[in-house]
Amino acid sequence: MEKSTRNLKNLKFYVHTFGCQMNENDSERIAGILSTAGGKISSSPEESDIIIVNTCAVRKKSEEKLYSYLGRLASSKKKKKRTIGVVGCVAQLYGPELLEKKSFIDFVLGPDNYNLITEIIQSNHEEKFASTSWSREYKEIPHEKIFRESNISAYVTIMEGCNNFCSYCIVPFTRGREKCRPLQKITQEIQNLANKGYKEIQLLGQNVNSYKDPETEKDFSVLLKEANRIIAIEWIRFITSHPKNFTKNIAETMKGSEKVCHQLHLPVQSGSSSVLKRMNRGYTREEYLEKITFLRDLMPDISLSTDIIVGFPGETEKEFKETLSILEEVRFNNIFSFRYSPRPFTGAYKEKDNVSFEEKKRRLIEVQNLQKKIQLELNESTIGKVMKVLCTGKSKKAPRIYSGRNEGYQVVNFKSKNDVIGCFVDVHITSCGPYSLHGEATKQ
Numbered sequence: 001m002e003k004s005t006r007n008l009k010n011l012k013f014y015v016h017t018f019g020c021q022m023n024e025n026d027s028e029r030i031a032g033i034l035s036t037a038g039g040k041i042s043s044s045p046e047e048s049d050i051i052i053v054n055t056c057a058v059r060k061k062s063e064e065k066l067y068s069y070l071g072r073l074a075s076s077k078k079k080k081k082r083t084i085g086v087v088g089c090v091a092q093l094y095g096p097e098l099l100e101k102k103s104f105i106d107f108v109l110g111p112d113n114y115n116l117i118t119e120i121i122q123s124n125h126e127e128k129f130a131s132t133s134w135s136r137e138y139k140e141i142p143h144e145k146i147f148r149e150s151n152i153s154a155y156v157t158i159m160e161g162c163n164n165f166c167s168y169c170i171v172p173f174t175r176g177r178e179k180c181r182p183l184q185k186i187t188q189e190i191q192n193l194a195n196k197g198y199k200e201i202q203l204l205g206q207n208v209n210s211y212k213d214p215e216t217e218k219d220f221s222v223l224l225k226e227a228n229r230i231i232a233i234e235w236i237r238f239i240t241s242h243p244k245n246f247t248k249n250i251a252e253t254m255k256g257s258e259k260v261c262h263q264l265h266l267p268v269q270s271g272s273s274s275v276l277k278r279m280n281r282g283y284t285r286e287e288y289l290e291k292i293t294f295l296r297d298l299m300p301d302i303s304l305s306t307d308i309i310v311g312f313p314g315e316t317e318k319e320f321k322e323t324l325s326i327l328e329e330v331r332f333n334n335i336f337s338f339r340y341s342p343r344p345f346t347g348a349y350k351e352k353d354n355v356s357f358e359e360k361k362r363r364l365i366e367v368q369n370l371q372k373k374i375q376l377e378l379n380e381s382t383i384g385k386v387m388k389v390l391c392t393g394k395s396k397k398a399p400r401i402y403s404g405r406n407e408g409y410q411v412v413n414f415k416s417k418n419d420v421i422g423c424f425v426d427v428h429i430t431s432c433g434p435y436s437l438h439g440e441a442t443k444q
């Protein structure tokens with residue numbers, strides 16, 4: 001690599017993020033590294049000297065969105081000379097190929113290479129640069145360097161990568177195999193957040209339930225208990241859980257740790273055992289439902305959400321109907337639903353993508369309409385109740401209305417005469433829609 005020739009001091013940078021919470025947290029880490037080196041974070045790509053695009057490869061659609069965004073950046077680069085870096089999952093997947101295809105990109109870095117970012121920018125991109133090397137160990141970026149979007153709720157990454165190879169999923173090829181972060185580093189970061197006044201933390205990983213401290217082998221339940229002991233943090237959440245690795249012990253720890261929210265995202269993906277087998281998910285419909293029953297017996301107030309894929313190769317109408325019936329049976333509080341799209345390298349990529357686009361579209365609409373009805377019914381049952389809400393800001397649509405989330409992670413918009421941003425507020429629910437609850441703070 002070139003010797004440093006450019007000082008980052010006072011250069012403006014902008015980070016654009018596609019994808020999940022892991023990517024959001026990575027972008028916060030990248031922003032932290034660049035601002036520690038003297039860069040100034042900017043909210044506008046047009047005004048910036050450096051643009052970092054953090055990418056998602058999980059669905060074909062997310063890649064398409066990226067290419068259209070990159071197209072816009074290419075034209076903006078003609079007007080102003082700037083450094084453009086592409087990082088994250090698409091960067092990992094295509095590496096130097098991306099530099100060849102899109103000549104306006106200056107560097108490409110996979111998720112294990114963010115610690116190189118300052119050096120590359122300082123080298124003034126005389127030569128294009130790509131690094132997509134893997135590490136077998138979790139690469140620590142000092143938590144003091146993270147530039148957090150919120151000063152109320154913070155993401156804390158506990159592990160990265162995945163060993164599961166679900167047949168539709170590209171993650172093991174973009175994030176690599178599981179790498180767990182030392183427990184001590186995680187609790188130090190949480191303690192630091194508590195000292196800064198954060199109220200809520202969200203533990204992140206592709207499969208948090210398989211967490212094991214690399215030194216002591218202490219598992220995810222121990223981590224939850226340790227986090228629960230940290231004073232000042234009031235709510236603890238975690239994502240994502242794999243149903244196969246979600247044990248009774250974890251559920252009991254959730255119940256026994258008063259700060260761990262009674263909220264769980266447990267991706268089922270399909271309600272059909274035969275589709276789940278082809279997806280290589282490692283559980284059947286019946287096993288999934290058993291876990292839901294156990295959870296609800298233990299924590300009757302638990303709020304559940306899930307992911308659904310429709311139109312997986314070979315998914316018959318009968319198998320699709322089983323997905324509709326699992327939605328009716330579980331009555332999730334929220335779902336994230338997608339049309340299947342083949343991803344390179346995955347097991348299912350070799351299968352014929354034989355459910356037509358029109359049919360996938362129809363199935364997705366059917367899933368979403370059913371879920372909308374269920375959510376509206378569940379939300380209506382909360383009218384008249386008072387619930388604790390962590391206020392994170394003002395509503396985007398109505399600036400005089402406050403917004404936050406309840407313990408179940410539902411959006412609650414409410415009226416308050418006092419400025420309550422960053423506070424826990426008791427909200428009396430007066431009305432709702434399928435996607436949010438509305439109410440008034442009880443103490444005005």
Ligand code: SF4
Nearest residue numbers: 162164165166169171
């Ligand atoms: S558990 Fe399956 S869906 Fe989740 S990241 Fe791993 S391979 Fe992908």
